[in-house]
Amino acid sequence: MKRKTPIDSWMDTLRPSSLVRRFASQIVDAAASTPVLDVACGSGRNAIVLSQLGCTVICVDKDLTKLKIEQLRLRDTLLRKASEQLSILQLDLIKDAWPFGARSVGGIVNVHFLLPALFPFFEASLSTGGYLLLETVPGCGGNHLQLPKAGALRSAFEKAFDLEFYKECKVGPPNYDAVTVKLLGKRRE
Numbered sequence: 001m002k003r004k005t006p007i008d009s010w011m012d013t014l015r016p017s018s019l020v021r022r023f024a025s026q027i028v029d030a031a032a033s034t035p036v037l038d039v040a041c042g043s044g045r046n047a048i049v050l051s052q053l054g055c056t057v058i059c060v061d062k063d064l065t066k067l068k069i070e071q072l073r074l075r076d077t078l079l080r081k082a083s084e085q086l087s088i089l090q091l092d093l094i095k096d097a098w099p100f101g102a103r104s105v106g107g108i109v110n111v112h113f114l115l116p117a118l119f120p121f122f123e124a125s126l127s128t129g130g131y132l133l134l135e136t137v138p139g140c141g142g143n144h145l146q147l148p149k150a151g152a153l154r155s156a157f158e159k160a161f162d163l164e165f166y167k168e169c170k171v172g173p174p175n176y177d178a179v180t181v182k183l184l185g186k187r188r189e
C-alpha cells in the first residue's frame with residue numbers, strides 16, 4: 001500500500017463528512033441568508049464546504065485550536081476566503097448557556113459530537129424550513145458505549161422535523177442496543 005504523504009494526511013483532515021457533502025447545497029439553499037451553525041466544528045472540515053457554497057457559518061467548539069491551524073494552512077490556497085469567512089465562537093456546549101435565540105439560525109450541522117441535552121436548543125433555534133444534519137461517531141472500538149439506542153434519535157426529532165434522510169446501523173455486541181445514526185431533518189412550522 002502507498003505510504004501517505006503529509007499532503008495526503010492534510011487532505012484527510014479537510015475531507016468533509018460524506019453526509020455533509022451529499023446535503024451541503026440543500027442546507028445552504030434552505031438557510032438563505034441566515035447563518036448555519038457547525039456545532040463542535042473541530043478543524044472546520046464541514047464548515048468550510050458550507051462557507052465555500054456562499055453560506056455564513058458560525059463554528060462553535062470548546063477548543064478552536066484545530067480550526068485556527070486549518071485557517072493558517074489554507075491562507076495560500078483557493079479555500080482561503082471560505083475559511084477566513086467563518087465566524088468562530090468558543091463555547092463549552094456542556095457548561096455554557098446556549099447563546100442562539102429562537103428561530104435565529106438557518107441550519108445546524110452536528111457531526112461526531114452527540115449531546116442530547118442540545119436537541120431542544122436545536123429545535124428552538126432553527127428557522128422553519130432549515131435543516132438539521134446530525135451524524136454520530138462511527139461504530140468502531142468501544143464507541144457503542146456512547147452511541148444512542150435504536151430509534152432514540154428518530155423519537156427525539158420526528159415531532160418537530162421532517163426526517164428526509166434517516167439511517168441507523170446497529171453496532172457493538174449482539175446483546176447491546178446501540179446504533180450509529182445519520183439524519184437530515186427539515187424544521188417544521
Ligand SMILES: C[S@@+](CC[C@H](N)C(=O)[O-])C[C@H]1O[C@@H](n2cnc3c(N)ncnc32)[C@H](O)[C@@H]1O
Nearest residue numbers: 040041042061062063091092093094111112113
Ligand atoms: C470528533 S470531533 C468532531 C469535529 C467535527 N464536527 C468533525 O466532524 O470533524 C469532536 C469535537 O467536539 C469538541 N468538543 C468536545 N467537547 C465539547 C464541549 N463540551 N463543548 C464544545 N465542543 C466540544 C472537540 O473539541 C472536537 O472538536
